[in-house]
Amino acid sequence: MNKQEMNEIWRLLSRYREGDKHLKDQGLLRAWYDTLKPYEASTVREAVAAYFRRKHYWPDVGEITALCPPPAEPCRVERDDMERLRRTWSGLVKRRQAVGVPATITEAREAGLDSGVWFQLLVANGLTLG
Numbered sequence: 528m529n530k531q532e533m534n535e536i537w538r539l540l541s542r543y544r545e546g547d548k549h550l551k552d553q554g555l556l557r558a559w560y561d562t563l564k565p566y567e568a569s570t571v572r573e574a575v576a577a578y579f580r581r582k583h584y585w586p587d588v589g590e591i592t593a594l595c596p597p598p599a600e601p602c603r604v605e606r607d608d609m610e611r612l613r614r615t616w617s618g619l620v621k622r623r624q625a626v627g628v629p630a631t632i633t634e635a636r637e638a639g640l641d642s643g644v645w646f647q648l649l650v651a652n653g654l655t656l657g
Contacts, residue, residue, distance in 0.1 A: 532568035533560040539572060543579045562588045565598035615656075623654050 528536075533556070541550050549555055563571055574594035578586050620630040628648050629635035635645035649655045 528560075528564050528566055528568045528571065530560060533563065536563070536568065536571055536575065539575055543575070544585055547585055549585050559588045562592065566592070566595050567598075570595045619654065619656060623649070623652075626652055626654070628652055628654060 536559075537550065537556055541547070544550065571591065574591045575586075577594050578590060623630040629638050629640065629645060632642055632645060635642070640648075646655075
């Protein structure tokens, strides 16, 4: 959720609790924003509506988050990073195949090698990922 969406949530709260003193508290607004930032605005809107269907007083932000499904984990790997990793891995597989070393642990096992022997082959030929 971004700040504009949080302001929309705050306006929604003002429709349910017109004139409530909490609406003027900028520190409270920032605390709500920090808490709700990982959630989708539509999810929070639904939670606010669900809350006010049952209760009529000012909610604690924890009561709102309790009505939301857990937020999705942010993707920490960027597309460019994934492409760079794919190119690195692809090149490494080709180099391993060029010298006759199994490219993956699965290929090594199919060739009758255990992981220790396979890794020694990789190290000896400079074919490890790191």
